[in-house]
Amino acid sequence: MCNDRLTRYVIDQTLELSPEFIKQNAEVIPLLFQVSLLSEVDVRVEKISDLFLNFIEHITSFDAALVYIWAPQNAWFCKGLQGEVPKSIENGDIFTFTVRDRAKPILISDVSETGLGAHELPIMFQSMIALPIYRDTKIIGCLELFRKTGPCFDMNDLVLIKHLLLGSENILQQVITPEADYDEALDIRTDVPQKHVLLDILNQYEELSKRLSFPLSVAIMEIEDRDKFGLYQHIPEGVRMLKSLPKMIQDGLRRYDKVIRYEELSFFVILPGCSSQDAITALHNATLNLGADLANNMTIGIATLPDEAQDAKGLINVAHQALSHAKKKGIHMARYSQTGAIKQTNISLELRMKKIINSGPHVEVLNDLLDLLRIQCQAEDISIRNEAPGSPVNWQGYDLGYIYHQGLPDDIYEWIVTYITPSWAVALGLDPDIRNWYLGLLTTASILSDLRAGYPMGYSIRVADQMFTLAKEMGKGEAQAAQWANSALAANIGYLGIPTSIFTKGEITPFDRKKISAHTFIGTKILQDVTVLNCDADLIMYHHENMDGSGYPRGLKGDDIPLSARAMRVIDTYNAITTPRLYRFQLNHQEALRELCAMSGKTLDPDIASLFVDIIGF
Template identity: 25%
Template sequence: MKSFETKRNNFINNYIVISQVLFFLLMGVLLFRTTNVSFEDLYIKSNTIIVFLLLLALIPLLQMISPRFSNSQVFLDVTIVGIYIVVAVFFLSKEYDDLFKIVLLMPVIIMALKYGVRMALFTALVLSSVLFMIGYFKHFIDIDADIVFSSVLFLLAWLLGNMTETEYSIRTELERLATHDGLTDIYNHRSFQNLLDQELEKAQKENNSVSLILLDIDYFKYYNDAYGHQEGDRVLVSLAQILKETVGKLGYCARYGGEEFGVILPGIGIHRAKDIGEAIRRRIEESNFPGVNVFPKGKLTASIGIAEFPLNANNKEKLIKKADEALYRAKFVSKNRVESYYSVFDEVSLPLKEEEKELFNSISAFTMVINAKDRYTYGHSLRVMEMAKNLSLRMEVEAKLIQEITFGALLHDIGKVEISREVLNKPGKLNENEWNLLKMHPVWGADIVDPLKSFYRVKEIILYHHENYDGTGYPSGICGEDIPLGARILRIVDSYDAMTTDRPYKAGMSLEQALEELDRYSGTHYDAVLLKEFKKMVLEMDEAQNQLS
C-alpha cells in the first residue's frame, strides 16, 4: 500500500541527505588540499569557498524539502543533478585536481536509488557527455582517465539501478502477499481495516462520504457440504472476480472472512452504493456456477448490507457495525437482497421525552442480547416487523399507530431476554415448566417497555400478541375486539413467520401450507377480516418475488 512506499522513499531521502552532507565535507577537505589554502589566504580564495558553501547548503536543503512537493519530485531531483554538474564543471574547468570528478558519482547514486536502472543510465550518459566536453576544452589530455571514469559511472548506474529494481520487485511481491487474500487475490481482512482507516481519515478532512458494503453468500454451507471445500473455494474465487469487475476503480474489494466480503467506496453516498450493491447482487444471481441445484432456489445468491460515513456512523467501528446490522437485516428478512442501514429505533426515538431516551437505549441493547442468545428470534422479529407494518398500511391504520405497531412487532419477543438459551434453542418438545416459562415472555416484555409512556399502546401490543380471537390465548384470555388491533395484526404475522421458517428441529411450511393452516383457525385464533387481507398481501408479495426471480 501507499504507506509502505512512502516510508521507503522517506528513508532513502534521509540516507541521501546524510550522504550528501558527508560527501561535501569530504569535498571541502579535498578542496583545501588541492588548492593549498591556508587560514591566512582564505580571503583571497573567498569566491571559490563561497560558491562551495552555497552549493553545500543548497543541495541538502532541496533534498529535505522535496517530500513536501511530491508532485514535482522528479523536477527537484533533476535540479539537484544539474547543481552537481555545475559544481563539477566549475572545479574541473579551473584545472583543479581531477579528483573532483568524483562529484559526478553522487547524481548517478541518487537517480539509481530513487528511479532504477533506466534513469541512472541516462544520468550516466549525460554526465559522461559533460566529462568529455570538459576534456575537449582541455585537448583530451586525460582521455584515458575520462574513459575509465565514464565506464565506472555506467557500471555504477547499472549495478545500483538493477539492485533497486530487484528490491522493488521483491518488496512489491512481499507486500502483495501480506495485503492480499491468498485464495481470491483481493485485499485481505487486515488490508481492509487499514484501507478503511485511511479513507475515513481522508473523508473527515475533506468533508466527504465513504460507503461500506458487506456481502455474505446465502446457504453457502449447503454447497460446501455437497461438493467439498475445494469446489467452494472456486466459487469464492469467481465471486471475488465478479466484485472486482463490478466495482472497478470505484473502490476496494476485500475478503472480510469466510464467505463474507467487504467493499469500501470512497466519495460515494449510500444511494449510489445501493445501486452498486444491487448490480453485484444481480451479477451473482445471474452467474452460472456449477452445482447450484443444491441451493434452495437453484441458484447462488448473496445478501448485502450497506452503511455510510458520516450519515450512519462517525467512526470505523460504528460503520462496520451498522453495515453488519444491515447485512443481518437482509439475510434474516428474506436473503438475496440489498439493505441499506435503517434503524427503527432511530426513527421511534425522535418523539420520546428526554427522560425516556435513556431507558429507550437500554431497550435497544436488549435486542442485541436476544440476537446473541437466539439468532432465530432476531431474524423472526425483523420479518414480523416488515409484514406487520405492510399489513397496517394496507388496512389504512393511522400513522401514529403504524409506528407503534412497527415498534411493537420488533420488540414483541423482548421478554425472552429472561429465558435461558437452552430453552430458547431446545430442539425437542418443551416440558410443562418450560412451556409455562415461555408463556410469560409477553408479560415480561410489556413490563420492560411500560415506562415509555409516549408509546403506551406498544405495551398492549406486546402483552396481547398471543391472545386468540376466541379468548383461548394467553396471558389474559381476552377475545374479539377487546384485543388491540396491533396485537391482532401481530398474532397473524407472528404465526405465519413461525410456520414458514426453518428451525433446527423442523422444516418450515410452504406458503400454501401455511395459508391453509391459518385458514383452519380463521375466526378462532385470528381476526377473519385481517387474515383475508394478509393472505392477499403475501400472495401478491410471492408473485412479485417470482417475477423478479
C-alpha cells in the first residue's frame, strides 16, 4: 500500500522532452531513441534488467537498481546491491507499492528528510528515483535507482529515465506478452534462441526415454544462406520470419514433437519414440511445409539415443557432428552414424536387449542377440543360417543349422554356441520347455555383459553357480536357490547400458562410478517383465548395498538390505577382487578370503561372509 510519508515525493507534473530540455541534454537524447531499435531483437525475460540498466548507465549514474515486473508474471532483477539483497526482495518495497498505487514516479533527493527508518528501506541510500514501467497503458512493473553518495537525483534524471522506459515499451511487449510463441509444457518461448536451457529440457526426455524404453531422436536444422531468403536479423521482416519458423516446422510434425529455436539461425527438434530412420522421414515431410526453396536451404543433423549417444549431453554433441558432416558432404540431411565417428562398442545395448529378452522363441530373435555380440566384439559377422557356410550346430542328435562367424575369437564362439543352443532348440520347436528359451537368452546375455565390463569369460556363470551353493547352505529350497542363481546370472546385465570405454579406462573417475552404479536400475528394467525367469528383483537392484549404509543405489543398512542381495554382495565381492581389472590388481585366493573377513560387518553380512568362507575354504 502507499506510504503516506512518501506522498510529498510523488511527482505529479508532466515529464516532457521540451526543446530546451533536448538542447541541454543533446549528448544523451539519441540513446532514448536507440532503445526503440531493440524492438525486433530477440531477448529473454531474464535479460530485461540488462536492457534497461545498460542504457540507463549511459544516461545517468546510479549505485544500485531494482527492477520489478508483476504482470503477466512475477519477476525481479537487481544490480549493484553487493550483498545487501533484502530478505523479502521478491515482494517489493514501500517505493514499489507507492508507484503501483499512485501510478506516478517518485523522486527523493535526501532520504534523511523522509523520516523513514533503516528497517523500512530496501537498501541504504542517499537519494533515489522510482518510475512505473508500462505496457500499453497498463503498469506492469517498477524501476528503482539509488545513489549512495555524490550528486542527488533530480527532475532531469526523471525525465530522461521516463522516456527511456517509454522507448522500451515495444521490447517489453515482445518479451513478456503472453501472445508470444510459448510452449506451456516446456515453460519456454520457442521463437527466441533457447540454447542455454536446452540441456535441462533434453535431460527430461532422456529420463522418459530410458524409463519407457523407447528411442529418442533429435535434429539440429540450420539455415545456410540467410541472405537468399531475406532472413536478416537486423531487418524486421527477417526477424519475424525467423521467429515464425519453429511453428511452421512444428505444423509438419506430430503434436508431441517439439521444435525450439536453438541459435539465431538454427532450430532444435525433439522427436520422442522416433528411430533415426523415422526421424529422417518426419523431418523430410516437415521441411516440405516450408516450401521447396527454403527446405533446400536447410542442413539437418540427426542423432538418436541410445544407438548413437548415452545421454542428453552426448546427444546434442553428436547431432552437431552429424550437422557438420552434412555440411562437409554438401548433403541436405545426415545421421550421426553416417559420420564414421561412432564407436559401436560404446553404443548402449539396453533397449535392444530388453526387446530381445522379452521376445518369444524365434530364430530372428537369436540373430538379434548375436548381432549385439558382433557389435561388442567388433566382429564382421555372426549369425544363424539354415545352410552352409558356417559351423554346424547339433542339439541332442538334431541338426539345428549353422552359425557363421567372421572376426569372432574362437573361445568366445565356443561359449556362445554352448549357451545359445538350448534357446535355438526351443525356437525350432524341438524342446517344449519355454524356460530353456529364456535361460539360454539370459546366460548368453550374461556372457555379453561380462565382455562389456571386461570380466573374464564365464564370470557371471561362476557367480551364479556359487550363489546356488550358498543358497542351499543357507537352508533355501531347490526352487529358491535356482531363483537366486538365475538372478545372480543376470545381476550385471545392466552393464549393457553403459559405455565400454568406462570399463577400459586405467582410472575410474567419480563421474564414471556414478554411471556404472546405474547398472542396477538398468538391469532391473531389462528383466522386470520376464515372469518366466522369476528373477529376484531385490537381488538385482540391491546387490551393491553395504551393511554400513555406504553402498548404492539407496544406501540401505543392515537387515534393511534384502537377504538375497546380502548374499550376492559377498559372492560378487570375492569374485571381483580375485579378477584382474585395468584399474587395480587382483588378489589371490588367500588374500581375498582375508579381505572378506576384514569387510565382514562393515560392507558384508558377517554371517553370510563366514558361511561363504567355510564353503570355499582357506
